[in-house]
Amino acid sequence: MELKGKVALITGAAAGIGLAYSEELLKQGAKVSLCDIDSEIGEQVSDDLGAKYGRKNVLFCQCDVTDYPQYEEAFEMTMKVFNRLDIVINNAGVMNDRFWELEVDVNLNGVIRGTLLAYRFMGKDRGGQGGTIVNTASTAFARPQVSTPIYTATNYAVVGLTRAYGVSYLYQSLESKIVTTHSHRSVHFLL
Numbered sequence: 001m002e003l004k005g006k007v008a009l010i011t012g013a014a015a016g017i018g019l020a021y022s023e024e025l026l027k028q029g030a031k032v033s034l035c036d037i038d039s040e041i042g043e044q045v046s047d048d049l050g051a052k053y054g055r056k057n058v059l060f061c062q063c064d065v066t067d068y069p070q071y072e073e074a075f076e077m078t079m080k081v082f083n084r085l086d087i088v089i090n091n092a093g094v095m096n097d098r099f100w101e102l103e104v105d106v107n108l109n110g111v112i113r114g115t116l117l118a119y120r121f122m123g124k125d126r127g128g129q130g131g132t133i134v135n136t137a138s139t140a141f142a143r144p145q146v147s148t149p150i151y152t153a154t155n156y157a158v159v160g161l162t163r164a165y166g167v168s169y170l171y172q173s174l175e176s177k178i179v180t181t182h183s184h185r186s187v188h189f190l191l
């Protein structure tokens with residue numbers, strides 16, 4: 001996929017895998033909207049990436065994926081600043097089964113919110129140009145992580161959600177495909 005000039009919105013972008021996605025996209029000429037609940041690290045990372053890849057190519061949106069209106073604002077801000085949206089990467093996640101309700105709300109409900117918003121802002125049936133949704137899940141979906149059964153369950157669910165959306169779009173003859181790649185013990189599904 002040609003990434004030059006494309007705009008990507010990435011959640012959990014202030015650290016780890018989300019930060020790696022962001023830097024790679026910038027390297028390949030895309031513009032990125034970094035979304036994260038942590039505004040202190042997020043602003044810092046955004047400044048650093050802006051200095052390296054061009055300030056006009058990087059935006060930080062403070063956003064909690066458990067809060068639909070906040071998440072929606074991040075999409076609106078991205079559209080306002082970059083005037084387009086091509087790629088949504090639902091990556092934010094937590095792993096702590098002691099706080100299982102939060103874990104489900106971030107890892108599963110957050111991906112559902114992000115997927116619905118992505119269809120709303122990019123869907124051809126909504127007047128958009130189409131686009132790509134990438135959902136990150138742990139390979140715990142294939143080999144259960146017995147130490148964290150609820151974290152494991154959220155990853156099973158994300159895989160089911162992503163496969164079902166991918167197939168329903170295929171049935172509707174819209175442009176879509178599912179590709180799985182394995183990297184750092186995570187699975188990235190491309191819709």
Ligand SMILES: NC(=O)C1=CN([C@@H]2O[C@H](COP(=O)(O)OP(=O)(O)OC[C@H]3O[C@@H](n4cnc5c(N)ncnc54)[C@H](O)[C@@H]3O)[C@@H](O)[C@H]2O)C=CC1
Nearest residue numbers: 012014015016017036037038064065091092093138185186
């Ligand atoms: N690190 C690993 O070995 C693996 C990670 N994964 C998955 O990859 C994804 C990213 O994981 P990592 O980069 O390792 O995590 P990380 O802990 O390094 O980074 C997660 C980022 O998400 C942000 N975040 C947390 N809650 C949020 C919320 N409610 N709204 C917005 N942002 C929020 C954090 O502030 C942080 O910047 C997760 O979905 C995780 O399940 C999958 C397999 C392995």
Ligand SMILES: CCCCC/C=C\C=C\C(=O)C/C=C\C/C=C\CCCC(=O)O
Nearest residue numbers: 093094095138139140143145146147185
């Ligand atoms: C948001 C997550 C932040 C921290 C992530 C750190 C580690 C994540 C690991 C995984 O997602 C797990 C990946 C594969 C594990 C599969 C099986 C492990 C089996 C061992 C066990 O039961 O513990």
